[in-house]
Amino acid sequence: MEGVEPIRRINSRGGRAPHFSLQFDSHLFSVDTSRSPKAGVQPDAYLITHAHSDHHGKSAMLSPAAVASVETARALEIRYQREYRGRTFEVGESIVVNDVEIRTHPTGHTVGSAAFSWQTETGSRVLVTGDVKDYSALPHCDYLVMEANYGDPWDPSCIFEDDLAGFFEALESGASFGAYAFGKAQRAVALIRAMGYDGEIGMDEQSLVLTQELMKEPGPLTKVNGSGINVVTPWNLAQVPGRNKYFLTGRRDTSYPTIRLSDHLDFRGLMRMVEHIQPKELLAYHPEGERSSLLAHHLQQCGLEASSLDLIERFVH
Numbered sequence: 001m002e003g004v005e006p007i008r009r010i011n012s013r014g015g016r017a018p019h020f021s022l023q024f025d026s027h028l029f030s031v032d033t034s035r036s037p038k039a040g041v042q043p044d045a046y047l048i049t050h051a052h053s054d055h056h057g058k059s060a061m062l063s064p065a066a067v068a069s070v071e072t073a074r075a076l077e078i079r080y081q082r083e084y085r086g087r088t089f090e091v092g093e094s095i096v097v098n099d100v101e102i103r104t105h106p107t108g109h110t111v112g113s114a115a116f117s118w119q120t121e122t123g124s125r126v127l128v129t130g131d132v133k134d135y136s137a138l139p140h141c142d143y144l145v146m147e148a149n150y151g152d153p154w155d156p157s158c159i160f161e162d163d164l165a166g167f168f169e170a171l172e173s174g175a176s177f178g179a180y181a182f183g184k185a186q187r188a189v190a191l192i193r194a195m196g197y198d199g200e201i202g203m204d205e206q207s208l209v210l211t212q213e214l215m216k217e218p219g220p221l222t223k224v225n226g227s228g229i230n231v232v233t234p235w236n237l238a239q240v241p242g243r244n245k246y247f248l249t250g251r252r253d254t255s256y257p258t259i260r261l262s263d264h265l266d267f268r269g270l271m272r273m274v275e276h277i278q279p280k281e282l283l284a285y286h287p288e289g290e291r292s293s294l295l296a297h298h299l300q301q302c303g304l305e306a307s308s309l310d311l312i313e314r315f316v317h
Helices: 070-080 164-172 184-194 205-214 234-239 267-277 290-301
Strands: 004-009 020-024 027-031 045-047 066-069 087-089 094-097 100-106 114-119 125-128 143-147 176-178 201-203 221-223 229-232 245-248 281-286 305-308
Touching: 020 125, 066 070, 066 114, 070 087, 070 205, 087 094, 143 267, 164 184, 176 234, 184 201, 184 205, 184 229, 201 205, 205 221, 229 234, 234 245, 281 290, 290 305
Parallel strands: 027 045, 045 066, 066 087, 125 143, 143 281, 176 229, 176 245, 201 221, 201 229, 281 305
Antiparallel strands: 004 020, 020 027, 094 100, 100 114, 114 125
């Protein structure tokens, strides 16, 4: 896109730093990346879309240039026991960084997850999604930066639907669920409440703290409950009494029966998102590697100007 250039940073070990930055006008925004060394090129902002570790908020949260939602900032503090030193916003608000107005949009991936959009001086509309479960609030743009977690059109595992019926059946039977402490655990609690269960939900320590702090109305929560519904991290599932246990995941390498419950769009959802946003040009940036490049190639075949993280040619220190 004219006037918008993605760049990568070379880290102190000579390798490529995670994710990328966008240079436009006289500005540089780093997206879901670790901090630059003091001697390196410094961005105007570190945009943190959410608090999962593969989006490098653990590093960026220590910079005054960090920008994250209130919930993402708090989740980072809880997860990593460090003070968040950047700026925060309520998802849906705008924030101004060095005269650039950045709009924020919900993505439904985790509590507080956000996409960022802004307009360059030449009028190009830029949108960075982060990981997405619900694209309905995302605006049209000219230059789209999107995730590709399930972006492989030839992999059958990238096409799926959440097994809500299976989840409800397990809930009715009094099951306990294995779910990652940040993101999946809160979604499980929200679904349990939406499906009519209003009793106590037992949780392990970190899942409990994150859920109490981040969800507005989680209902009654307690420590692991030997006779009721529990939502705990997968590695704590063995400590929960009883045999009726499920791992909420799309993975197959688990000793527990699984229920498919994803916090991402599948391949078909990603295609519908692109159609909804109507970009002129696209960069697939996460995860690094094959799926981003396969998604970009597929979109090229569909007639869209698309690229991927591994094809970024400009590097800075």
